Amino acid sequence: MSKRAAIIISILIAVFCSSWVSAQLGPGNSRSGQVIYEEHCFRCHGMTGNGDGPEASRQLVPPANFHSLRSRSKTDFELLTIVEYGVAFSPMHGFLGRMTDDELLEVINYIRTLAPFIPNL
Numbered sequence: 001m002s003k004r005a006a007i008i009i010s011i012l013i014a015v016f017c018s019s020w021v022s023a024q025l026g027p028g029n030s031r032s033g034q035v036i037y038e039e040h041c042f043r044c045h046g047m048t049g050n051g052d053g054p055e056a057s058r059q060l061v062p063p064a065n066f067h068s069l070r071s072r073s074k075t076d077f078e079l080l081t082i083v084e085y086g087v088a089f090s091p092m093h094g095f096l097g098r099m100t101d102d103e104l105l106e107v108i109n110y111i112r113t114l115a116p117f118i119p120n121l
């Protein structure tokens with residue numbers, strides 16, 4: 001590697017690791033749950049969370065309907081774990097590492113506004 005390339009790479013690393021960049025990813029600037037949902041989840045789970053997104057019919061396992069008792073009786077923590085790690089042998093893959101922790105919580109909150117939690121009595 002030439003000396004010039006090494007200098008450019010070190011500058012890029014310094015810039016991307018600086019607090020200036022990580023500040024952009026901080027809670028104040030994280031994308032809203034709805035924006036994240038529409039970008040990553042809507043295509044399967046549908047606009048209102050009924051599991052009827054434009055790509056739903058192409059999935060081998062049907063996407064969850066968040067209005068079902070099965071989904072609404074899950075705690076936020078259960079939903080978060082599923083969104084982080086995915087569901088084995090299903091098209092629901094994990095999103096851990098693809099979004100910030102705040103964004104994961106935001107998207108769970110958004111699902112809860114579509115279909116509120118009902119405790120399993």
Ligand code: HEC
Pocket residue numbers: 036037040041042043044045059061062063064070071072074079080082083087090091092093095107108
């Ligand atoms: C490629 C299609 C697809 C995409 C994209 C997708 N999901 Fe899913 N999701 C599924 C499928 C299929 C299941 C159901 C698996 C099963 O039957 O257990 C599921 C299940 C879930 C569940 C569990 C519901 C329950 O009651 O068990 C949650 C929560 C969830 N998805 C959230 C999300 C979020 C949030 C996103 C976007 C960040 C997302 N999904 C993106 C296909 C998808």
